[in-house]
Amino acid sequence: MKRKLMNGNQAAALAVKLARVQVVSAYPITPQTTIVEDLADMWARGTFPGEYVSVESEYSAMAYLIGAAYAGARSFTATSCQGLAYMHELLHWASGARLPIVMVNVNRSMGAPWSLEPDQTDSLSQRDTGWIQIYCADVQEILDTILLSFRLAEESRIPCMVVYDGFSLSHTYEAVEPPEQEQVDAFLPLPPGEAAINPSNPQNIQAVTDSRYLSRVRQELHLTMEKVPEAIKKMENEFYKIFGRSYPLVESIGLDDAETxxxxxxxxxxxxxxxxxxxxxxxxxxxxxxxxxxxPLPDEDIAALLGNAQIKKVLVIDRNLSAGAGGIFAQELSALLQGTSFQGEIFQLNLSGGVDLTPDLLNKALEKIEGAEKSRDKIIWGVDL
Amino acid sequence: MLYSNENKNFPPPISVETVSTRVNKTGLWRFLTPVRKEKISPCRSHCPLESGIPRWMNKVKEGNWEEAWQIMREYNPFPAIIGYVCYQFCVEKCSRALYDEPIAIGEVEKEIGLWRHKNYEHKNSIPEREKSKKVVIVGSGPAGLSCAFYLNMLGVSVTILEKLPVAGGLLATGIPEYRLPRDILKKELEILKAEGIVIKTDYEVGKDDLPNLQDNFDAVLLAVGAQESKPLRIKGEDLSGVTGGVEFLRDLHLGKLKEVEGRVIVIGGGNAAVDAACAAKRNGAEEVTLLYRRGEEEMPAHPHEIKAAVEAGVNFIFQTVVEEIIGESKVQKVRAGKTALSCRGEEINVLAGTEFYLDCNLIIAAAGQESKLSEVAPSFPGEPLIFAAGDAVSGPSTVAGAIFSGREAALNLFSMLEHGKESNESFQIASPLNGKEEIVSFESLNSTLYSRQKRFDQPQEEAGRCFNCGLCSKCGVCWIFCPDLSVDGLSGDFEFLLDYCKGCGICVTECPTGVLTMEEVVSDEA
Amino acid sequence: MFNTQVGDFSREEFMSSGHNACAGCGPALAVRFLMKAMGPRVVVVITASCWSIISGVVPLRSLETVVMHCPFPSAAATGSGVKKGLEALGDLQTQVVVLAGDGGTFDIGLQGLSGAAERNEDILFVCYDNEAYMNTGMQKSSATPYGSRSTTTPDPMLKTNPKKDIMKIMAAHRIPYAATATIAFPEDLISKFKRALETKGLRFLHLFTPCPQGWGSPTDKTVELSRLAVMTRLFPLIEVEDGEKYTINYLPEEHVPIEKYLNPQRRFRSLDQEEVALIQEQVNRDWEKMCKLTAQ
Structure with missing residues (x-):
């Protein structure tokens, strides 16, 4: 298969095209802008056959997709930091209404002050909106994950957010194997062929509810979320058969005998x-x-990997911050390890604000925890090293 | 699919509702209920016939003349006559007068009458049936004719006896021809005869004839009118050249009097006096002067009549009484005096030193009429199976009043003769009002739904201007403006759907005819 | 001559009784007319407003079509998305009607509406204006008129600024069709709905819908107040085509003083004579300006 050099945003735009998305509505924001520019370009040249709408705000971009998804169309948008925050109430709406929207969020620091650095707090702040969130590590993974997300969103009827770092992925070129359209069509069912709504079938969709009814709606969302990890595993198996690649829920190396x-x-x-x-x-x-x-948090998978008595120390590198509580991945990890056979200490390296992780910085952090016994209440700040 | 339902008792994974809100009985919120209750229109309340004007107006508006006539005859069998002669007290009270211009009620009524004349066919009029009861009516004036019409419709055999050579009473011999063309009366009489009513003219009934009538008929109705002018009770009244108003007009109409000469003095202020003055002028009198004892404002004659008289050239002298008629065998002049200004019902005071004389050749005394009822039936009321109606009972009134009286008499006679028997269900006769009915006020109408529009010449268009006060005209405004869809728009009757009516009252406020009201209604369930 | 002829209206209803609108609700009546005009060819997108409730709470529905609810500021964008989604799926027939209150139009929804108008999205945006946030209990909006009491402009600090001129704002977007209408003139209202349905692109209808609860007016006066708003020239019935061609559809026969409209409403009860005179002057000026616009 031919490999092509492309950056994360180009890979995302290509994936949207290959997924035969029917409605894209978007609003530019750095560092996501080139995705929607690429899509607009393909749309203008006729190579992207879906509808492309350039709306007046991220808020309307998501609202537009909620409408399009109500109608039954496969829909996509991309955003970043402030734009994602501006959509916030609509993210809850999309998941509550079980609309299978797929969105890319390119991580960028939330203001103030203004910054373009790739802090993850924007997407992690949307943790509780009921969206599936998948974090990508390279350009190929971005492309493959977007394709998977459409299938996942449509089968679970839960919207899906594909997340990756600004600039270090969005604008960084890597060699990618672009899939063929036939391969994608074999993996991802064709988009809906007819509208999901019809005036002759009167419905009142998302009307005012009482607490018990709403609690059932929430419960259903959670129960479906719980089935997502297993579903992804099955889909990845199929993905592998077609594309020759696949991704685990949690990537790990050397955990069998690691102490740190x-x-x-x-x-x-x-x-x-x-x-x-x-x-x-x-x-x-x-x-x-x-x-x-x-x-959903793959807690069982992580617990199986880290619930291991020989692990003495864990260093969680968080390029995000919940001020007053620390790094968000660190919190999630310590919570999920409760009650497992994990007996080590959890240390935090915090790079919030988008501080670059260099091998040197990592070494310094590791040195710091090497001698420390308990450091749970102390965060190692990358900026201090 | 991943989202297959875990909670079996909870169908949708998302909120999609499909049950109609009709299960929600919002009528329970209501504390006042709209009620459709027909009320009396101001025009009807002032009509001597109590005619359901808005009802027949509504039918004319629809162009349904047949039904307009059928409603009309519940109140008035002679709309053509009334259209011509009635003074139309109704128009004075028409709600539309407060908006732009009152409805030309008489004109529309006349058109219904003329339609009836044109479209009359005996076979379509009343069902043939065996007539087991017989009634004789003495007098063929409007009261007698009206009673005859209704009794005949109710299946009673009717014979009318008229002492004059022509039938119609005052309609024939009192009302000037310019007010009622005689072919209109002729047509009405033709129709009545065609329907089976027997009218015998030149048949005078005296008190000795009564027992005979009582023997041959099941009941007798005396509708002899008030056809005798009251005496003036002054000196010189017996002189030749002094006549009564009713008598003068009757002689003119019967051709006994061909023309009038010289100067004429008419005494009186009512319609009969003005009619007589006009008739005298039209029939050749050189000069006609009407003397009325009170001021102009108090004159009981209808303003239309007075206007017609002024146009005909009649002189009016007010606050004047004739104290003596002077002449040798024939009148030559009268001695008159001026009176102090007074209201009707007050005593007349002649002012001293105001005496004056007027020359004249003919004096028409038209200061009131009286009935001969007591001469025909001295012991009435009290005699079995003898009834009376019209001016004979009430004293001089109006043609409409007489027709109303005849209608009432027919109802009473019928219930006496056929008590317990239902009247023909296809034929209704309006019962008299009891005076306690609610009369629609202008404020209770929603006149804003109409554009301002002056009268139309065309009767159907003109009927369309009628507000239909107090009547449900099935306009559907209640249905249109109901936010709760609690008026049934499909049935055509616009029934209230009280399961859903929240009692906001918009229908009542918007109703253009005032037929709706909000009321406290205790439901059966409560 | 009779302005409201029952024969002119379809007897068919696409709304059910049993809905939860308050007694005498103007917006309920307006949407009933809307559905009559639309028939079964539309889907309705409703933003947070009284109609969030009137359309039915779980498990009910009051409209005989598909209703989709959406967050408060998102009405125009969600509606546009539904239309675009339907088109993408090959349904070119079904029309999308967006239903928003004055808050969802004049205030929080204005950006999205402006964006949709600029893009000339193919939707019919219907603003039912009851001049405050009524669903939450009469808080001031930018559609609340000068001198009105609300729970956020309580006595003696009544609203001091005039109502936003939404029609001018929409006309400035040069949308193909914008019109005002009110429930006291149902023929006019229904004909405008029909006209709007026949037009392509963003169509905007501004409906004046009194709220007895909020305005402190008797429940039976809802239609009467709508009529008075037109008769007093406070709310002219107009159409604007392509943002340029203005037409006044109804010229009141006579000049009805503004007091007749203000007096039955408790929200205006604190106004003194001077303030009423100011309102009257403003109404007169606005009317003259409107007449000039139609003359052009």
Whole structure:
């Protein structure tokens, strides 16, 4: 198969085209803009046959898709930081209405002050909106995950957010194997052929409810979410058969005998993976774990990987911050390890604001935790090292 | 699909509702209920016939003349006559007068009458049936004719006895021809005869004839009118050249009097006096002067009549009484005096030193009429099976009043003769009002739904201007403006669907005819 | 001559009784007319407003069509999305009607509406204007008129700014069709709905719909107040085509003073004579301006 050099945003736009998306509505925001520019370009040249609408705000972009998805159309948008936050109430609406919308969020720091750096707090702030969230580590994964997301969203009727870092993935070129249209069509069913609504079948959709009814709606959402990890595994098997690639829910290396485990998400996983062999030569044996699926939380998979008595220390690298509580992945991890046979200590390296993870920085952080016994209440700030 | 339902008792994974809100009986919210209750229109309340004007107007508006006539005859069998002669008290009270211009009620009524004349066919009029009871009516004036019409419709055999050579009473011999063309009366009489009513003219009934009538008929109705002018009770009244108003007009109409000469003085202020003055002028009198004892404002004659008289050239002298008629065998002049200004019912005071004389050749005394009823039936009331109606009972009134009286008499006679028997269900006769009915006020109408529009010449268009006060005209405004869809628009009767009516009252406020009201209604369930 | 002829209206209803609107609700009546005009060819997108309730709470529905609810500011965009989605799926027939209150139009929904208008999305946007946030209990909106009491402009701090001129705003977008209508003139209202349905692109209808609860007017006066708003020239019945061609559809026969409209409403009860005179002057000025626009 021919490999092509493309950046994360180009890969995303290509995936949307291959997925035969029917309605795209979008609003530009750095570093996502080139996705919608690419789609607009394809649309203008007639190579993207779906509807493309350039709306006046991210809020309307998501509202537009809610409408299109009510009608039954396969729909997509992309955004970043402030734009995602501006959509916030609509994200709840989309999941409550079980609309299978797929959205790319390219991580960027939330203002103030203004910044373009790839902080993850924008998407992690949407943790409780009822969306599936998948964090990607490289350009190929972006393309493949978007294709998977449409199938996942449509089968679960839960909207899906594909997340990756601004610039370090969105604008970074990597060699990618672009799938053929026939392959995609074999994996992803063709989009709906007729409208989901019809005036001759009167319905009152998302009308005012009482608490018990609403609680059932929420319960249904949760119960479906719980089935998502297994569903992804099955889909990845099919994906592998067609494309020759697949991705685990949680990526891990060397956890069988590691004493220290480095946990992260997104493109930082690439950095950690590449320096892992050199890190292991110093002091203790190192392992690696990357959150890929974040919502639903694959807690059983992670517990199985880390619920291991020989692991003494875990360093969670968070390029995000819940001020007053610390890194968000670290919190999630410590909560899910409760009640497992994990007996180690959890340390945090916080890179919020989008601080770049260099091998040097990682080494310094590892040195800091090497001598420490308990450091649970202390965050190692990347900016201090 | 991943979202296959875990909770078996909870169908949708998302909120999609399909049950109609009709299960929600919002009528329980209501504390006042709209009620459709027909009320009396102001025109009807002032009509001597109590005619259901809005009802027949509504039919004319639809162009349904047949039904307009059928409604009309419940109140008035002679709309053509009334259309010509009635003074139309109704128009004075027409709600539309407060908006732009009153409806030309008489004109529309006349058109219904003329339609009836044109379209009359005996076979379509009343069902043939055996007539077991017989009634004789003495007098063929409007009261007698009206009673005859209704009794005949109710299946009673009717014979009318008229002492004059022509039938019609005052309609023939009192009302000037310019007010009632005689072919209209002729047509009405023709129709009555065709329907089986026997009219015998030149048949005077005296008190000795009564027992005979009582023997041969099941009942007798005396409708002899008030056809005798009251005496003036002044000196010189017996002189030649002094006559009564009714008598003068009767002689003119019967051709006994061909023309009038010289100066004429008419005494009186009622319609009969004005009619007589006009008739005298039209029939050749050189000069006609009407003397009325009170001021102009108090004159009981209808303003239309007075206007016609002024146009005909009649002189009016007010606040004047004739105290003596002077002449040798024939009148030559009268001695008159001026009176102090007074209201009707007050005593007349002649002012001292105001005496004056007027020359004249003919004096027409038209200061009131009286009935001969007591001469025909001295012991009435009290005699079995003898009834009376019209001016004979009430004193001089109006043609409409007489027709009403005849209608009432027919109802009473019928219930006496056929008590317990239902009247023909296809034929209704309006019962008299009891005076306690609610009369629709202008404020209770929603006149804003109409554009301002002056009268039309064309009767159907003109009937369309009628507000139909107090009547449900099936206009559907209640249905149109109901936010709760609690008026049934499909049935055509616009029934209230009280299961859903929240009692907002928009229908009542918007109703253009005032037929709706909000009322406290205790439901059966409560 | 009779302005409301029952024969002119379809007897068919596409709305059910039993809905939860308050007694004498103007918006309920307006949408009943809307559905009559539309028939079964439309889907309705409803934003947060009284109609969120009137359309039926779980498990009920009051409209004989598909109703989709959406968050408060999103009406125009969601409606446009539904239309685009239907088109993408090959349904070119079904029309989309967006139903928003004055809050969802004049205030929080204005950006989305402006965007949809600029894109000339193929939807009919219907604003039913009851001049405040009524579903939440009469809080001031930018459609609340000068001098009105509301729970957020309570006595003695009545609203001091005039109502936003939404028709001018919409006309400035050069949309193909914009019109005002009210429930006291159902023929006019229904004919405008029909006209709007026959037009392509973004169509905007501004419906004046009194709210007895909020306005403090008797429940039976809802239609009468709508009529008075037109008769007093406060709310002219107009059409604007392509943002340029203005037409006044109804010229009141006589000049009805504004007091006749203001007096039955408790929300205006604190106005003194001077303030009423100010309102009258404003109405007169606006009417003159409107007449000039139609003359052009």
């Amino acid at each position: 485990v480095i946990v992260t998400a997104g493109s930082m996983g690439q950095t950690v993976k590449s320096v892992l062999p050199s890190l292991s030569s110093v002091h203790s044996k190192k392992g690696f774990l990357r959150f890929r699926l974040f919502r």
